[in-house]
Amino acid sequence: xxxxxxxxxxxxxxxxxxxxxxxxxxxxxxxxxxxxxxxxxxxxxxxxxxxxxxxxxxxxxxxxxxxxxxxxxxxxxxxxxxxxxxxxxxxxxxxxxxxxxxxxxxxxxxxxxxxxxxxxxxxxxxxxxxxxxxxxxxxxxxxxxxxxxxxxxxxxxxxxxxxxxxxxxxxxxxxxxxxxxxxxxxxxxxxxxxxxxxxxxxxxxxxxxxxxxxxxxxxxxxxxxxxxxxxxxxxxxxxxxxxxxxxxxxxxxxxxxxxxxxxxxxxxxxxxxxxxxxxxxxxxxxxxxxxxxxxxxxxxxxxxxxxxxxxxxxxxxxxxxxxxxxxxxxxxxxxxxxxxxxxxxxxxxxxxxxxxxxxxxxxxxxxxxxxxxxxxxxxxxxxxxxxxxxxxxxxxxxxxxxxxxxxxxxxxxxxxxxxxxxxxxxxxxxxxxxxxx
Amino acid sequence: xxxxxxxxxxxxxxxxxxxxxxxxxxxxxxxxxxxxxxxxxxxxxxxxxxxxxxxxxxxxxxxxxxxxxxxxxxxxxxxxxxxxxxxxxxxxxxxxxxxxxxxxxxxxxxxxxxxxxxxxxxxxxxxxxxxxxxxxxxxxxxxxxxxxxxxxxxxxxxxxxxxxxxxxxxxxxxxxxxxxxxxxxxxxxxxxxxxxxxxxxxxxxxxxxxxxxxxxxxxxxxxxxxxxxxxxxxxxxxxxxxxxxxxxxxxxxxxxxxxxxxxxxxxxxxxxxxxxxxxxxxxxxxxxxxxxxxxxxxxxxxxxxxxxxxxxxxxxxxxxxxxxxxxxxxxxxxxxxxxxxxxxxxxxxxxxxxxxxxxxxxxxxxxxxxxxxxxxxxxxxxxxxxxxxxxx
Numbered sequence: 001x002x003x004x005x006x007x008x009x010x011x012x013x014x015x016x017x018x019x020x021x022x023x024x025x026x027x028x029x030x031x032x033x034x035x036x037x038x039x040x041x042x043x044x045x046x047x048x049x050x051x052x053x054x055x056x057x058x059x060x061x062x063x064x065x066x067x068x069x070x071x072x073x074x075x076x077x078x079x080x081x082x083x084x085x086x087x088x089x090x091x092x093x094x095x096x097x098x099x100x101x102x103x104x105x106x107x108x109x110x111x112x113x114x115x116x117x118x119x120x121x122x123x124x125x126x127x128x129x130x131x132x133x134x135x136x137x138x139x140x141x142x143x144x145x146x147x148x149x150x151x152x153x154x155x156x157x158x159x160x161x162x163x164x165x166x167x168x169x170x171x172x173x174x175x176x177x178x179x180x181x182x183x184x185x186x187x188x189x190x191x192x193x194x195x196x197x198x199x200x201x202x203x204x205x206x207x208x209x210x211x212x213x214x215x216x217x218x219x220x221x222x223x224x225x226x227x228x229x230x231x232x233x234x235x236x237x238x239x240x241x242x243x244x245x246x247x248x249x250x251x252x253x254x255x256x257x258x259x260x261x262x263x264x265x266x267x268x269x270x271x272x273x274x275x276x277x278x279x280x281x282x283x284x285x286x287x288x289x290x291x292x293x294x295x296x297x298x299x300x301x302x303x304x305x306x307x308x309x310x311x312x313x314x315x316x317x318x319x320x321x322x323x324x325x326x327x328x329x330x331x332x333x334x335x336x337x338x339x340x341x342x343x344x345x346x347x348x349x350x351x352x353x354x355x356x357x358x359x360x361x362x363x364x365x366x367x368x369x370x371x372x373x374x375x376x377x378x379x380x381x382x383x384x385x386x387x388x389x390x391x392x393x394x395x396x397x398x399x400x401x402x403x404x405x406x407x408x409x410x411x412x413x414x415x416x417x418x419x420x421x422x423x424x425x426x427x428x429x430x431x432x433x434x435x436x437x
Numbered sequence: 438x439x440x441x442x443x444x445x446x447x448x449x450x451x452x453x454x455x456x457x458x459x460x461x462x463x464x465x466x467x468x469x470x471x472x473x474x475x476x477x478x479x480x481x482x483x484x485x486x487x488x489x490x491x492x493x494x495x496x497x498x499x500x501x502x503x504x505x506x507x508x509x510x511x512x513x514x515x516x517x518x519x520x521x522x523x524x525x526x527x528x529x530x531x532x533x534x535x536x537x538x539x540x541x542x543x544x545x546x547x548x549x550x551x552x553x554x555x556x557x558x559x560x561x562x563x564x565x566x567x568x569x570x571x572x573x574x575x576x577x578x579x580x581x582x583x584x585x586x587x588x589x590x591x592x593x594x595x596x597x598x599x600x601x602x603x604x605x606x607x608x609x610x611x612x613x614x615x616x617x618x619x620x621x622x623x624x625x626x627x628x629x630x631x632x633x634x635x636x637x638x639x640x641x642x643x644x645x646x647x648x649x650x651x652x653x654x655x656x657x658x659x660x661x662x663x664x665x666x667x668x669x670x671x672x673x674x675x676x677x678x679x680x681x682x683x684x685x686x687x688x689x690x691x692x693x694x695x696x697x698x699x700x701x702x703x704x705x706x707x708x709x710x711x712x713x714x715x716x717x718x719x720x721x722x723x724x725x726x727x728x729x730x731x732x733x734x735x736x737x738x739x740x741x742x743x744x745x746x747x748x749x750x751x752x753x754x755x756x757x758x759x760x761x762x763x764x765x766x767x768x769x770x771x772x773x774x775x776x777x778x779x780x781x782x783x784x785x786x787x788x789x790x791x792x793x794x795x796x797x798x799x800x801x802x803x804x805x806x807x808x809x810x811x812x813x814x815x816x817x818x819x820x821x822x823x824x825x826x827x828x829x
Contacts, residue, residue: 056696074478074683093482094683097745104692185746186685190475193450196746217747220625221687221701221709303465307479331465335449342751386749 001150001437002290003204003430004211006067007289011064017066018108019045025110036128037145037278039071040078041111048110051076051094052103060106061214068146068155071112072119072189073099082189083115083124083139086313096187098198098215099156105214113142113155119163119191120301122316123370128171129436130402134367135374137167143201147300150437154202156209158188158400160297161196162363162379165391165407167201170367172403172435174202175391177383181225182216192300194338195293195412197385204430205392209420228414236421241273243355244422245280245411247378250287254364254375263361263406274425278355285347286381292337292344294325299334302326341384348385352411356418362391362405382409388416392423396434403434438754441800442731442762445793451740452753456730456791473615474744482683489681492674493527496607499779504532504559506607509596511535512549512715514690517699519678519690520556523609532605535562536595538550538588538716539570543815544702545715555697563595563659572652574774578782580649581641582789584718584771587660590644593635594662597673601663606672612686613679614638635662682813687711687745703809705765707734707754717812720765728786733761764806767812 008018022045029041043049054060069075072082074092081087083306095103103109114124116139126145128136138147143155144167156162159177168175176199183198190196202208217225244287246267252260267277302323308315309323329337382389391405408419423429440447446455448468453460454725461469497505508523508531510516516533523529533553541549553560565573570587575588600608636643644657663673678684690711693699701710705720706727713719719734727733739753748756772782790799811818 053692053696091481091483092478092683093484093486094685097685097688100688180749181747181752184687186688187478187683189478193744193746194749198746221711222742222747223708223756224748225496303467304475322820335466338449338750345751 001153001203004062004153004202004207007064007066007153008062012059015122016064016088021064022048022108023068024369025151026150027201029110029146032129032149032151035129035132035145035149036049036125036335037113037142037149037151038068039081039112039114039142040090042078042109045108047077048108048238049174051104052100052187054106055104061210062102062106065102065107065154065211066110066152067102067107068111068113068143069099070119070140070143070155070157071115072158073156074187075099075109075112078112083117083119083122084169084308084313084315086311086315088309092187094187101215102156110152113146115139116141116163117319118301118305119158119160119189120322121318128367130170130172130367131400132367134402135170135370137170137367137374139163139203140167140191144168144173144175147171147173147201147203148436150203153204153207157199157201159197159199159379159383160192161293161383162377164195164199164201165362165379165389165405166374166377167363168391169393169403169405172393172433174205174208174393174433175362175389175405176208176212177226178198178212178216178391178416179225179388179410180386181222181413182212182229182416184217190304192297192304194300194341197370197383203435205423205428205433206430207388212416215404223241225250225414229417232414232417236417241276242357242418242422242425243278244270244360245274245278245352245355247358247360248281248283249360249378249381250251250283250290251364251376251378252283254377256365258397258399259361259363259365259395259404262404263359266394266406267359270426280351280355280358282351282403283350285344285351288340289344289384292340293380295329295333295337296384298322298326299329299337300326302329324404349412355411356415357411357422358407358409360407360409362407364399366400366402366404379407382407386413388414388419390419393434394428394432438751438758441758442794442797444797448740451743452732452736452750452757453740454730454732454736456793457732458730465748470616470740471744476615480683482607485681489676489678490527492530492607492676493523497529497572497577499606500530504605505529506531506609507600507603507605508533508558508609509535509592510549511592512541512545513713514686514693514699517548517552517555517693517697518689519556520552520742521608521697522678522682524556524558526593531558531609532599532603533558533560534596534599535560536588536591537562537564538591538718539564539567539814539816540588540716540718541569541815542717542810543818544700544810546815547572548699548715551698560598563591565591565659569656571774572656573647574771575777576647577653578647578725578775578777578785580647580740582729582786584721586640586642586647587642589639590635590647590657590660593640594660597662597668600673601667601671604671605756606674608673608675610675610677611679612684613677616679626717633665636719668765671724694716703768704734705804705808705812706758706760706763707738709738712738717767717810717814718771720767720812721771723761724768725786725789726764727761728783728799729789730791731799734737735760759802762800762802764801766804766808768811
């Protein structure tokens with residue numbers, strides 16, 4: 001699997017047609033069918049592009065990009081089943097806005113990757129190619145596995161707690177969860193709107209920024225996103241040396257010693273002229289964060305799936321449990337929890353004023369056995385605080401031989417440009433990643 | 438950051454207040470428009486698209502030598518998108534009809550002419566006289582609490598008149614009524630369009646009830662829609678494309694901007710540059726809504742952005758506080774053409790205020806950034822420009 005940038009060069013140079021590239025992807029998908037990363041794929045490039053619009057004003061920045069799409073994004077053709085039998089055979093008949101934008105800019109949707117039931121916890125049948133006995137992570141399971149196997153360089157995904165970061169860490173792929181507001185959620189399954197965030201999983205670090213630049217919303221119709229990113233691009237050169245925090249949170253205690261040591265080792269290895277590492281204990285600030293997240297998350301799920309519940313659709317036991325917990329949260333309690341987010345964000349902003357980035361383990365452990373409970377990690381904090389994060393697969397466990405990642409988290413919204421610049425400055429490129437193929 | 442009027446009940450999810458006409462909240466405190474945006478996810482839009490194709494095919498088969506359908510257009514974003522869908526995707530031969538509010542912005546007039554050229558369609562436009570527009574704008578403030586009755590009434594009536602007159606049975610509007618108004622749901626879209634419907638949803642008063650003093654029923658003749666019986670007799674069917682295809686107005690707007698050179702502008706009271714870009718008067722329209730109901734265009738747009746994950750509620754309150762309360766520059770023009778003084782204007786608006794806001798200070802901010810549009814009707818600007826050139 002080559003990077004998207006290398007693919008684009010071949011397609012632009014006429015050495016490979018998009019149709020041929022699509023054919024290569026399909027062959028690879030077929031060869032790896034036993035990993036069950038895909039719900040379905042188109043049979044040809046022509047079928048994939050039928051009825052879809054691309055920019056008539058070239059050059060197309062995403063020309064040649066074969067794109068995986070988590071099966072909770074609406075697609076104009078094919079089914080959108082949300083990882084649930086309750087939606088089996090559903091034809092959305094429209095492309096989610098972010099998918100339409102990727103295609104408009106030159107990408108071609110290969111098909112739908114598997115997702116956990118309604119993008120929550122129930123694991124799909126998809127297997128982790130590093131070890132089929134362990135979980136590939138939820139909920140963007142198929143997206144991560146399709147990228148890990150090298151079927152596609154990029155797959156659209158979503159995160160409401162850790163649904164991009166965890167599968168990325170468990171499969172040795174790069175997980176990018178941008179600041180909410182960068183990508184519209186229109187046409188994407190709603191699970192918990194205060195936290196639902198669109199992002200992507202990819203294989204090569206160098207692909208992220210050009211794809212982000214080509215597809216994010218821009219212009220004065222998006223005043224906060226535009227101003228935030230412009231300010232961050234302005235800060236990129238000023239942020240030198242980068243002030244990076246090594247943190248403690250209420251979840252640090254769950255981290256395997258091997259994982260903590262690896263992230264510490266990474267931080268200690270960073271060039272002193274480029275990076276200043278500071279210690280930051282966020283335990284007190286984040287003390288109640290998990291409960292706030294849980295109440296909002298559970299209530300939102302029990303609310304947004306009212307139609308399916310009224311139809312007596314079939315749900316997994318974990319989904320039923322979440323509904324029951326959500327039903328127990330009253331509307332007043334839900335509103336109160338939403339209000340608690342404001343001082344939480346404010347306290348966090350105050351505590352992290354002097355830093356640029358946080359570096360923390362992506363997951364508490366490497367991928368655990370299928371069917372066992374995953375230990376909590378910090379991803380849900382960054383999701384609920386609306387911070388950008390990039391999970392980079394930097395490590396292989398000596399004990400299990402499986403990968404795990406470190407997350408770089410912007411200390412404020414819209415610090416994506418600072419994350420990108422940091423990785424370049426400290427010399428972390430795709431060659432450093434612990435990937436499968 | 439708090440909502441601008443903490444005394445009001447707001448949707449728990451977006452930023453729409455209880456004073457919005459027709460709004461309802463469910464047990465969780467979430468409004469109908471938010472629920473509508475979720476209903477859209479449950480709809481099989483492939484099946485809806487098949488229904489649309491069948492309607493269009495039938496219209497084509499029945500049209501014979503006539504036009505296949507009428508497309509009411511203003512030159513706004515939806516007009517251009519409707520024409521794209523109908524001509525480029527479905528190969529329809531529409532007759533485009535425009536009820537001009539006679540308040541075209543320069544950008545709006547460009548957009549109207551641009552879409553006629555881009556899609557090569559025949560077009561009929563009705564333009565009410567300047568006096569009629571000015572007199573209606575004056576009367577409208579007292580009668581319905583905004584400046585725009587002649588437009589509300591005309592855009593409903595004129596396309597129906599054309600449909601009846603030319604025997605074109607299918608009318609195709611753009612955005613679904615279910616999209617954000619709370620007046621219907623995507624599961625049960627509105628499908629009956631006649632004089633009663635348009636009076637109910639926008640004009641509020643029929644021309645006979647609107648006529649008063651020097652504004653006679655005869656003046657208002659063009660704003661009379663055909664009756665239910667006339668529409669039924671001709672077999673008129675009206676549809677909204679948004680009931681058949683997943684409506685995503687911002688995505689559609691970006692598409693027509695890139696592909697068909699549709700232009701945005703500065704729209705007073707809004708932070709997005711595309712809604713009502715064709716008109717100079719949305720500033721007054723939305724400001725009167727703010728004075729009556731405590732919210733303006735920015736609340737509406739920010740709520741949409743919150744639903745679409747493009748803004749969080751804290752950001753939304755911040756921009757709502759900045760924009761909704763701004764007194765628009767075009768108010769000067771409105772006062773000039775209606776003869777109202779500022780005091781009279783605010784007095785009339787105070788009488789229209791919703792009960793929940795009666796004893797509350799409705800803050801007004803002075804607008805500080807210049808507008809890109811000259812806030813006078815483009816036709817008047819154009820005439821002056823030509824005269825000046827001629828003099829030189």
